[in-house]
Amino acid sequence: MKPSGMALALYTNFLGQSPNWYKLTIIAFMFLNPLVFIQNPYVAGWLLVIEFIFTLAMALKCYPLLPGGLLAIQAIAMGMTSTEKVMHEVSINIEVILLLVFMVAGIHFVKDLLLFVFTKLLIRVRSKTMISLAFVLMSAFLSAFLDALTVIAVIIGVGVGFYAIYHKISSGKTFVDPHDHTVDHEVVELSRADLDAFRGFLRNLLMHAGVGTALGGVSTMVGEPQNLIIAAAVGWDFAEFALRMSAISIPILICGMLTTVVVEKFGWFDFGVRLPVAVQDVLIAYDNYQTSRMQAADITKLWTQGVIAVLLILCLSLHIASVGLIGLMVIILATTFCGVTDEHAIGHAFKEALPFTALLVVFFAVVAVIIDQHLFTPVIHWVLTFDGQLQLAVLFMANGVLSMVSDNVFVGTVYISEVKAAWEAGRISREQFEMLAIAINAGTNLPSVATPNGQAAFLFLLTSALAPLIRLSYMKMVWMALPYTIVLAVVGLLSTVFLLPEVTHYFYSVGWIHHYVPGAAH
Structure with missing residues (x-):
């Protein structure tokens, strides 16, 4: 050549x-x-x-x-x-890497239970507002303890399954017939309006679920990868992290749910699309068909996965071990008691997390550059020129704006490293450092719902096989997320500035959290 x-x-x-x-x-x-x-x-x-x-x-x-x-x-x-500096960043963040490697894979083996729950929810609840609230709440709860990507993956699986079923029936076929649900030429003309409405209904639920992962993800140290990095930097366990974040996470959850009710009731921002009766009839018939085919082994698996899910939540809440090791425990228990013994079947569970794990190591390389070249030092010095509540506000907004266009893991990692360095140098008090850590966590988790770039769960949804089927584009996601972006950013900022200091002081006064003592066990 x-x-x-x-x-x-x-x-x-x-x-x-x-x-x-x-x-x-x-x-x-x-x-x-x-x-x-x-x-x-x-x-x-x-x-x-x-x-x-x-x-x-x-x-x-x-x-x-x-x-x-x-x-x-x-x-x-x-x-x-240098490579030594990169390895140093990787080693001090090994818990985050283990979280991605083992926890995401672990949740893969309890997907049957999650699919079962979401499926029943979709067909049993008739009120669109109630089902929207249920999707927000369930996504928030699951994301507080599990991985947001896994939660979204489950909901995408439910959406694709139901879309394919109705698409097949509206094309004049039966449940068992082969069918390609990616093309519409076989869809009966009378069913096209129902199919378009069904697409709008699924878009609504998926966006509500995506926002729910942000509402729950901000509240615990395992909700998002950067939360674990922030918790490790400050020295908090699972319970203390959740308690300290409650000044922001509780108002955010309440206002997020109110936003869901408003956009559904008034049909704003393309929400409020109802499930057509014809579609619901098909989905109920299919669920009955599937239920009649369930055997004792299938039911036993669901109960087993339920017990493992409860055990997972208890282990995380009580901080029995590092998050990654708990994820490995879930893998072992779920595969053992659900009969998954093939190496390739187990290996498939790791495919979802490893690309992002590799990307995270690249993040740490860029963080190493930032530290060695002192890039963020002037920005942090500028933030530290402010005092008290204004300092919290500036840091929240700085994190929020950058997280809208960048990855919030990257942003959170950089800012917590710089703020911790400022505390270790004696430029801020320990109490202020802790509140700044909360401001960083809130800033990276809440305003980032503005774009798919800012939330990994949104990006995962946008690049999924379901997005083109239900006509969910990049700009459609930005438009539908806009009311949530405004509410989460404003309420998050106000809670950080005004509520956080008061709640933190109250927790100190009643002994629910304790002042940090250098050299003492924390």
Whole structure:
């Protein structure tokens, strides 16, 4: 092959099916970075951070692990950080990595129970407002103890299953007939209006569920990966983290549910679409069909998974062990007592979490660059020029804005590292450090619902097989999330500034939480 042909093939293979403009942009970054680094390492460091955020924002064009990983490798090669520093960041955040590896895989083996619960909920509750509230509450509760991606994956599975069933029946077929639900040419003309309404109904429920994962995810140390990083930095266990976050998580949950009721009642922002009667009849008939086919082994599996789910919640609440080890326990118990003995079947459970785990290690490489090049030091110094409640407000907003366009794990990791360094240097008190940690946690979890980039669960939904079937686009998600974005950002900010200090002081006064004593067991 001629050299020109090989060069063309190399360019074609580079980042695969990504658009040409995206490929050229990444190549330009790779050429630009060394030139800027020679002139000014600090500016080069910020340029790298901006480029990395760009890869996160363009996640739909190419999974960020590829271009972000290239940027991280180049940064290490140029001397912006070292592999030792990256390993240090990985080692101090090993609990987060184990959470992603084992907990997500563990929940995979109790999916049958979650699918069963959501299925019954979908067909038994007739009021659209009540079923919307139920999806918000269940998603919030599950996300407080489990992984948001897994919760959304379960709901997507339910949505795809029911969409496929009605699509098949509306095409004139029976439950057992083969059918392709991705094309509409076989759908009977009289059923098309019901099918469009069903799509709108599923869009509503999926967006409510996505917001529910944010409402629950903010409240506990296992709700989102960055929560675990923040809890480890401050030294809180599961119960103390949940108690301290209650000043924000409880008002947020209440206002989030009120928002659900309002948008459903008034039909704002494309909500309020009801399930057509014809569709509900089909779904009930299918559920009866499936229930009649259940055997004793299937029912036993559901009860077993229920017991394991309760055990999981108890272990997390009592902080029996590290979150990752509890996830491994779930894997062992669920596979043992549900009869999953094949290595490939077990390995399949790990596929969902490992790409994001690899991306998280790349995050830590970028964090290492930020620390070594002191990139966020001026920003933190600026935040620390404020005092008291104003300092909390500024940090909440700084985290919130960046989390809308970037990944909240990345943002939370960077800010908690810098704020902890400020506390260790004696620039802020321990009590203020703890409240700033809560502000960071709230800032990364709540305003980030504005875009799919900010919430991993939203991005997972957007890139799922269900999104094109129900006509759920990027801008549709932004529009439908807008009322929640406004409410969560405003209520979160007000709770952080005014309610958090008062509630924290009250908890100290009654002895529910204790002042930090250096060198003492915490």
